Amino acid sequence: MNRPNAWIGSAVARVEDERFLRGRGCFVGDIAAEGLRHAAILRSPLAHGRIERIDTAAALALPGVVAVITASDIGAVPRIPMRQHAVPEGEIYRQPVIAHDKVRYVGEPVAVVIAEDPAVAEDALALIELDITELPVVADRHIAARDDVLMFEEAGTNRVRVLCARMGDADAAFAAADYCRRESFSVQRHTAMPMEPRGLLAEWDAAANRLTLHGATKVIFYNRRTLAEMLGVAETAVDLIEVDVGGGFGARGELYPEDFLIPFAARHVGGRVRWIEDRREHLMAMNHAREMYADIEIACRRDGTVLGLRGHVDVDLGAYVRTNGFTAPRNVVQFMSGPYHVPNIELDAVVYVTNKTPTGTYRGPGRFEASFFGERLFDMAAQDLGIDPAEFRRRNLLREEQLPYPLPALLDTDDGGKTECDNGAYAIVLDRCLREFGWSEKIKLQGRLIDGRYHGVGLGCFIEGGAGGPRENARMIVEPDGRIAVYVGSSAIGQGLETILGQIAADALGLPMDRVRVAHGSTTLVSDGFGSFHSRSTVMGGSAVLLAAEALLAAIRDAAAARFGCAVNDVRFADGLASHGSEQVAFGAFAGLSVERTYHNKKHTYSYGSHAAHVAVDAGTGHVEILDYVTVEDVGRIINPATLHGQVLGAVVQGLGSVFLEHLQYDENGQLLTGSLADYLLPTATDFPRIRGLSLGLRPCPNNPLGAKGAGEGGLIAVGGVIGNAIAGALRSFGVQPRDLPLSPPRLWHLIDQARRAAANDTRNGHNG
Amino acid sequence: MPDLPINLTVNGLPVSTEAPARMTLADLLRERLSLTGTHLACEHGVCGACTVIVDGLAVRACLMLAVQADGSEIVTVEGLGSQDGLSALQAAFRKHHALQCGFCTPGILTTMHALLLSEPSADEARIREVLSGNLCRCTGYIPIVEAVLEARASYARAEAAE
Numbered sequence: 056m057n058r059p060n061a062w063i064g065s066a067v068a069r070v071e072d073e074r075f076l077r078g079r080g081c082f083v084g085d086i087a088a089e090g091l092r093h094a095a096i097l098r099s100p101l102a103h104g105r106i107e108r109i110d111t112a113a114a115l116a117l118p119g120v121v122a123v124i125t126a127s128d129i130g131a132v133p134r135i136p137m138r139q140h141a142v143p144e145g146e147i148y149r150q151p152v153i154a155h156d157k158v159r160y161v162g163e164p165v166a167v168v169i170a171e172d173p174a175v176a177e178d179a180l181a182l183i184e185l186d187i188t189e190l191p192v193v194a195d196r197h198i199a200a201r202d203d204v205l206m207f208e209e210a211g212t213n214r215v216r217v218l219c220a221r222m223g224d225a226d227a228a229f230a231a232a233d234y235c236r237r238e239s240f241s242v243q244r245h246t247a248m249p250m251e252p253r254g255l256l257a258e259w260d261a262a263a264n265r266l267t268l269h270g271a272t273k274v275i276f277y278n279r280r281t282l283a284e285m286l287g288v289a290e291t292a293v294d295l296i297e298v299d300v301g302g303g304f305g306a307r308g309e310l311y312p313e314d315f316l317i318p319f320a321a322r323h324v325g326g327r328v329r330w331i332e333d334r335r336e337h338l339m340a341m342n343h344a345r346e347m348y349a350d351i352e353i354a355c356r357r358d359g360t361v362l363g364l365r366g367h368v369d370v371d372l373g374a375y376v377r378t379n380g381f382t383a384p385r386n387v388v389q390f391m392s393g394p395y396h397v398p399n400i401e402l403d404a405v406v407y408v409t410n411k412t413p414t415g416t417y418r419g420p421g422r423f424e425a426s427f428f429g430e431r432l433f434d435m436a437a438q439d440l441g442i443d444p445a446e447f448r449r450r451n452l453l454r455e456e457q458l459p460y461p462l463p464a465l466l467d468t469d470d471g472g473k474t475e476c477d478n479g480a481y482a483i484v485l486d487r488c489l490r491e492f493g494w495s496e497k498i499k500l501q502g503r504l505i506d507g508r509y510h511g512v513g514l515g516c517f518i519e520g521g522a523g524g525p526r527e528n529a530r531m532i533v534e535p536d537g538r539i540a541v542y543v544g545s546s547a548i549g550q551g552l553e554t555i556l557g558q559i560a561a562d563a564l565g566l567p568m569d570r571v572r573v574a575h576g577s578t579t580l581v582s583d584g585f586g587s588f589h590s591r592s593t594v595m596g597g598s599a600v601l602l603a604a605e606a607l608l609a610a611i612r613d614a615a616a617a618r619f620g621c622a623v624n625d626v627r628f629a630d631g632l633a634s635h636g637s638e639q640v641a642f643g644a645f646a647g648l649s650v651e652r653t654y655h656n657k658k659h660t661y662s663y664g665s666h667a668a669h670v671a672v673d674a675g676t677g678h679v680e681i682l683d684y685v686t687v688e689d690v691g692r693i694i695n696p697a698t699l700h701g702q703v704l705g706a707v708v709q710g711l712g713s714v715f716l717e718h719l720q721y722d723e724n725g726q727l728l729t730g731s732l733a734d735y736l737l738p739t740a741t742d743f744p745r746i747r748g749l750s751l752g753l754r755p756c757p758n759n760p761l762g763a764k765g766a767g768e769g770g771l772i773a774v775g776g777v778i779g780n781a782i783a784g785a786l787r788s789f790g791v792q793p794r795d796l797p798l799s800p801p802r803l804w805h806l807i808d809q810a811r812r813a814a815a816n817d818t819r820n821g822h823n824g
Numbered sequence: 825m826p827d828l829p830i831n832l833t834v835n836g837l838p839v840s841t842e843a844p845a846r847m848t849l850a851d852l853l854r855e856r857l858s859l860t861g862t863h864l865a866c867e868h869g870v871c872g873a874c875t876v877i878v879d880g881l882a883v884r885a886c887l888m889l890a891v892q893a894d895g896s897e898i899v900t901v902e903g904l905g906s907q908d909g910l911s912a913l914q915a916a917f918r919k920h921h922a923l924q925c926g927f928c929t930p931g932i933l934t935t936m937h938a939l940l941l942s943e944p945s946a947d948e949a950r951i952r953e954v955l956s957g958n959l960c961r962c963t964g965y966i967p968i969v970e971a972v973l974e975a976r977a978s979y980a981r982a983e984a985a986e
Binding site for chain 2: 066068069071072073074075076077078079080081082084085087174248249250251252299300301302304331333334548549550551697698700701702704705706707708709731732733737738739740741742743744746
């Protein structure tokens with residue numbers, strides 16, 4: 056290869072950008088199609104009730120309405136499968152694609168209107184008479200745990216399952232420990248909130264009995280198999296096509312009820328049906344995430360060595376187990392020890408159903424929550440033991456020679472939850488973060504009142520799992536002009552995948568970037584694929600591209616050798632030409648030559664790193680300003696530093712949104728109170744301007760040919776603990792310990808106010824005594 | 825109710841069309857004029873993705889009725905670059921990786937274009953203040969601010985040349 060690693064490691068400008076900047080992207084709502092009809096979905100206005108009657112006559116009579124679909128039109132109503140971590144006890148809690156006997160959350164689909172015009176479809180929703188008998192609402196996990204009101208009578212309990220992470224002997228460790236502390240923490244319900252709401256365009260070709268579905272993403276091959284089965288057609292009669300996607304963050308692209316309803320509607324009316332979700336729908340229909348309540352305990356030696364973690368985390372799953380409802384509960388217990396050596400672990404995640412929107416994964420699922428719980432508890436322990444927070448972490452981080460290191464086992468799971476931290480220099484990266492941040496100077500500000508605000512610094516370390524298996528496919532074809540078409544089974548959800556895989560392919564083929572054309576996101580392109588989740592696209596898709604490139608070059612070499620009449624080993628490659636002596640031929644001469652390769656991998660990658668933050672807290676208002684935020688992470692090998700840096704900054708800001716702003720709130724009747732972006736607050740440009748991210752390629756991953764590790768979630772994972780710790784540091788004179796997110800100004804003000812009152816009482820009592 | 829006639833200028837070209845009274849400007853641009861670069865992300869005026877420039881002002885096309893735009897001059901994201909290339913602002917976005925998924929990008933470009941046309945020397949605080957009316961979920965805004973800061977020079981030059 057004459058151009059080793061010219062592209063990998065370079066901040067190559069993204070090939071996607073030009074079309075987006077000129078307004079020429081093609082998102083699902085942008086697709087022009089003849090004879091388009093429009094769907095609108097009637098959603099349950101009540102959190103829990105029995106459907107008595109649905110009268111669609113008036114809606115059907117509205118001019119322009121083509122059809123109204125309810126459960127009775129569908130017959131046997133299919134249910135959403137458990138894509139990840141399926142277990143038998145989850146079966147009964149699966150979601151029907153349309154409510155037929157009961158409704159269990161506000162926003163659950165009840166009927167679908169198809170009309171010639173989207174506005175008419177929405178008008179028709181108001182004409183459907185929906186008669187629902189209200190049932191008592193299971194508004195939170197406490198009500199759920201009582202089992203007085205059952206959401207699924209046939210299940211007999213609202214407690215779906217318990218996921219247990221185990222390592223060593225926690226009871227023995229706690230019995231022998233010098234020091235223990237037990238604490239409660241919580242993370243509020245919030246979610247991914249990509250800027251583009253969901254949308255689908257389903258085309259039913261009645262003559263060929265074929266479905267084409269635009270707007271799919273993430274796991275299109277899995278969704279194709281599932282959808283074909285639900286519709287009762289052959290898998291080959293279904294194609295899922297990914298167009299440009301306005302953000303995923305874990306939530307988009309799972310198989311939702313609409314992914315069945317819209318194709319069904321297209322078949323029902325025989326043609327093309329489009330559905331574009333509005334933001335209000337999105338807030339009540341797309342997966343929520345993160346609502347967890349921890350009651351956990353830490354055991355340490357006097358010198359700060361952590362001996363054990365135990366306790367439980369209650370998970371409010373919402374109304375149903377959807378495709379990946381168990382992923383976050385599983386992660387929160389398995390990853391609470393993070394990058395630290397915690398030899399004894401007994402943690403249970405207790406999963407309850409409630410009458411709220413079902414939950415699923417959001418960037419760093421369970422990991423953000425676990426990091427908040429664990430890092431807060433670490434800081435409390437360090438403070439009690441009189442150990443500097445940085446020293447406490449250094450003492451407990453996994454040492455390089457302890458790696459690979461198995462994470463706690465998960466009992467009663469499909470795979471035993473076997474995974475291990477691969478490699479890394481955890482302490483070196485922590486120290487680098489401390490240096491970049493200026494920890495030794497800034498720690499002197501801890502708790503000090505400067506110009507009316509209390510300053511604090513906080514710290515946290517994380518691991519980020521990536522490269523979810525089991526395999527990924529890539530296909531390469533030589534085109535007549537000598538360009539190489541690269542087809543992958545991965546999905547693009549805004550992360551610059553075309554560019555990244557293009558860099559890998561161009562390097563492997565010894566070609567300039569513009570001689571490689573990456574296409575993805577269609578079930579028509581490769582024979583199988585696994586998609587984009589669990590920070591897997593670069594590692595899995597990229598490794599598949601490497602294997603395919605190797606095979607394609609071998610095939611070209613064979614063909615060229617035959618043409619030149621020389622030995623295979625005598626063929627030379629340079630810049631898209633094969634040569635032997637003075638003879639040469641362009642790759643284009645072998646147009647049509649094609650290979651497909653599959654990369655298999657079951658070992659996860661673990662990128663890792665540390666975050667540090669400097670905050671100033673206004674005790675009078677509860678407002679927190681981020682004065683500095685530094686992340687340092689090691690991702691093994693950096694493919695594109697610019698896109699990676701973008702992932703890091705974006706993830707940190709999302710994490711800060713989780714900490715301060717974002718909250719899906721319900722009342723006691725299960726009504727969503729935050730149904731617009733005026734109520735559900737996202738970070739804006741004035742909120743968090745000072746963030747610094749540094750990414751390193753310090754320890755290449757030993758488990759894949761690229762040496763890369765999944766990245767893109769790590770910027771978010773540690774934010775909760777880091778900010779909680781910095782605020783605790785700032786407010787240490789008050790004894791305030793943030794335990795519950797979000798740390799919105801009123802909540803923080805209340806904590807400060809409570810602490811002041813308690814101190815005043817103590818003082819008064821002291822005087823009286 | 826019959827459709828109402830609307831005459832307006834879009835990206836320098838005269839357009840005569842008609843639309844129902846309740847149709848928004850955003851839907852008119854997207855559905856009737858095939859200018860799908862203007863995106864809808866909230867349809868209640870919070871996110872700014874649908875921002876277009878109406879008679880020189882950045883306006884949320886989801887909150888304006890199409891009939892209200894009668895007689896107006898409108899610039900959408902499709903009208904920012906030249907036939908053969910990116911504008912200085914667009915090029916700066918590309919250089920600074922100021923976009924990821926690209927969905928909010930058109931509204932941010934139009935908003936910042938309108939800002940720099942009237943305030944070519946806007947400082948970082950001013951840029952952030954105006955940008956705070958647009959939501960971006962991918963970038964954390966930092967690269968966007970860097971791109972806008974860099975693009976200021978070309979707006980200042982254009983102003984000086986006038």
